[in-house]
Every structure is written in structure tokens, then in C-alpha cells.
Amino acid sequence: MSSRKVGTQRAFDAAAADFAALGRYLWEPIGAATVAAAGLTEGDRVLDACCGTGASAIPAAHAVGAEGVVDALDLSGPMIGELRRLSAGLPQLRAHEADATAWDTGGYDVVQSALGIFFFPDMTDGTERLIARARSGGRAVFTIWRGGAMVAAGRHLGRAVAAVTESAPPPEREPSLIDRIDQAGPYAEWLSGRNLSDVDVVVNELRLTMTPEIAWLVVIGSGFRGLLDDLEPDVVERVRERYLESLRADGLTELDATTLIGSGTVR
Numbered sequence: 001m002s003s004r005k006v007g008t009q010r011a012f013d014a015a016a017a018d019f020a021a022l023g024r025y026l027w028e029p030i031g032a033a034t035v036a037a038a039g040l041t042e043g044d045r046v047l048d049a050c051c052g053t054g055a056s057a058i059p060a061a062h063a064v065g066a067e068g069v070v071d072a073l074d075l076s077g078p079m080i081g082e083l084r085r086l087s088a089g090l091p092q093l094r095a096h097e098a099d100a101t102a103w104d105t106g107g108y109d110v111v112q113s114a115l116g117i118f119f120f121p122d123m124t125d126g127t128e129r130l131i132a133r134a135r136s137g138g139r140a141v142f143t144i145w146r147g148g149a150m151v152a153a154g155r156h157l158g159r160a161v162a163a164v165t166e167s168a169p170p171p172e173r174e175p176s177l178i179d180r181i182d183q184a185g186p187y188a189e190w191l192s193g194r195n196l197s198d199v200d201v202v203v204n205e206l207r208l209t210m211t212p213e214i215a216w217l218v219v220i221g222s223g224f225r226g227l228l229d230d231l232e233p234d235v236v237e238r239v240r241e242r243y244l245e246s247l248r249a250d251g252l253t254e255l256d257a258t259t260l261i262g263s264g265t266v267r
């Protein structure tokens, strides 16, 4: 499986432990809000795609109880390993190292994915495949970043890496579908075209207080970690200092981490 992993995916593998450490500030509140929107009840069968270390899969497993099932999928073996450790007392949570777009079990009451669907090579096709795993009348819940969320951290990190390694700043990412649907209205419209009825999008405001500890966890506990690939530890330390200095100089004390939680009923 590792041969087909691209940069961001390798970063998630490397980030698993730090990802869990950032969790209580970032992933867990977003995961809890995602699960709340899913309206789970005891005994439900849930598919949690792109589960990471379980920010939404673990609260889902609590909500469905011992009679329910949560199949949690992630491409990253280290993430799945960390999730298995964190969910040892929850046998209803079954963690699988698997590509969510190729999962073929169906009939779930709820299909959910927090901050995952925009990683699919074809976001629309991958999301439709997930929706097709739910039973008719079941629910689908997909959480994405609202436009502008997290970008300031990436910008300061990119500049710090460029300055320390004396290289050109990373190029802007090519605009794609996610950039056109990262506000509530367009996101609801896009979801409504995906075999879902009664679509609702909730704006889940979140701001991270950027203490030096949290600001650095945002880098090493997320996909941003890919920017540190192949750098020696002493260079990473200089990047860390430069990045924190850049945030301070810019007066950046809070990071927007607002998400859009979209849900609907599967036709």
C-alpha cells in the first residue's frame, strides 16, 4: 500500500502520535460536532471514513453502544494502530487500514467522514461511493474546512521553510472543487446533487489559541507536516523557531479552524 502513497499521505503516517496530541484542541471538538449532526442511536451501524485516530469514530462508538458497529477506515497504518490503542475498550469499533473509496460493505445506517472527503483523488466520485454504502433512508455526514480555515498556519510555515532552506516558497495549490464549495451555500448545493435529500449545513465556528505549543502541534500533528519531509532535525528546529517568530511578528494569536458540517438523508 505504501508505494501508492503521495506526500500528504506519508505526512499522515509520520504524524500519527502528534496527530493524537493535537486532537484535543482540534480534531476532537470537530469530531464530536460531526457525530452530533449524525444523530446516532444505540445499535446503529456506522461507517466512519478517513477516521485518523478516531476523533469521530470513538464518540460514534460510544453513541451506538455495544449493540452497534462502527467500521472506521483509514489509509494510514500508523493512524489505525493509534486508533486501535485508543479504542481498546470498545469492541464495537472495528478499525481497518483501507481505502474508503474502495470499501464494499453496505447497508450502514450512517456514513460519516470528518475532514476526509477532500483528500479523495476525485472528491465527487469518492463521496458518492461513500453515500452508496448507506441504506436508503440512512444518513450521511461530511465535514470540511470553511474557506480560509487553517491557511494562515500553512502560509507562515511555508515562509519559514523557504527562509531556513533558502529555497523558493511553495507554489500556491491549484484551485479545485473544494475551493468552490467551501462556504455553506455552495456546499449544501453540491451535497444536494449527491443522492441526498433534506441537506443541512451547519457552520461550526472554532478558533485555536496559538500558544507556541499548539502552534507547533498544528504543524507536526496535521498534513502540514509534509512540508518538513526530508529535513534534518536541526533544520526542523530552525524552521520551528522561524515559524513561531513569524506568527509573533504578524500578531497571529488565533487560528481560524471553522468547519462546515453537511448532512442529509440518503434517497
Ligand SMILES: C[S@@+](CC[C@H](N)C(=O)[O-])C[C@H]1O[C@@H](n2cnc3c(N)ncnc32)[C@H](O)[C@@H]1O
Pocket (backbone or CB within 6 Å): 009, 012, 027, 028, 030, 031, 049, 050, 051, 052, 053, 054, 055, 056, 073, 074, 075, 076, 079, 098, 099, 100, 101, 113, 114, 115, 116, 119, 120
Ligand atoms: C485530516 S485527517 C482527519 C482524520 C479524522 N477524521 C479526524 O477528524 O481527526 C484525514 C485522514 O484521511 C485519511 N485518508 C485520506 N484519503 C483516504 C482514503 N482514500 N481512504 C481512507 N483514509 C483516507 C488520511 O490518512 C488521514 O488520516
